Amino acid sequence: MTVLDNVKSLVEKFFTTNGDFWVIRKSRSDLNIEKCNGVAVKDEKVNACELCVALNETIFKVYNKPEYFHTNCKCEYIPTSLVDIVLDFPIEKITRYLFANINKSKMMKTMGYLIQDSDDMYNLILKA
Ligand SMILES: [Zn+2]
Structure with missing residues (x-):
């Protein structure tokens, strides 16, 4: 994320009503559900559980994000915009x-x- 992206995120965060903005979940893992071909696995390298891997790099509305954090979880939510997203929605x-x-x-x-x-x-x- 560039400094400009951070500024854009902050502006969006403060100028949207009722906390209605997007956040992306970030894990320390390089893996995500897409890279795991739909079956998330624990990332032993960074001690990220399967669920953290599954949620990694997923975008949520801030009011509807999973509040899942295991012990010593390093995952975080970062305000984001809906650009360059992949819509996973088969018929x-x-x-x-x-x-x-x-x-x-x-x-x-x-x-x-x-x-x-x-x-x-x-x-x-x-x-x-
Ligand atoms: Zn985590």
Whole structure:
């Protein structure tokens, strides 16, 4: 992060309302869920547990970030902007989860959505 990035983050932090800003979780580990191909593993080199590796370099709204820190955890949250982010949102999260899981599927039906609406649902969530 450059000095300019830090200044931008601080400005965003202080001029957004209700603490509504983005933070990125940083571990001392070089690993993250993407580098581990979706299965996080403990990083013995820096003593980061699997969950810290899984959460590493993930962006959250500040009010919705996981408050997980193990003993001697060195992870931290740093204000950030949504630039150069990778959206991990395959259509299967709609077709093979939202409309496959019986409870979620029922919930979707009560809201008026059926599996035939997967593309519309995907686009709505993608836009949000
Ligand atoms: Zn940690």
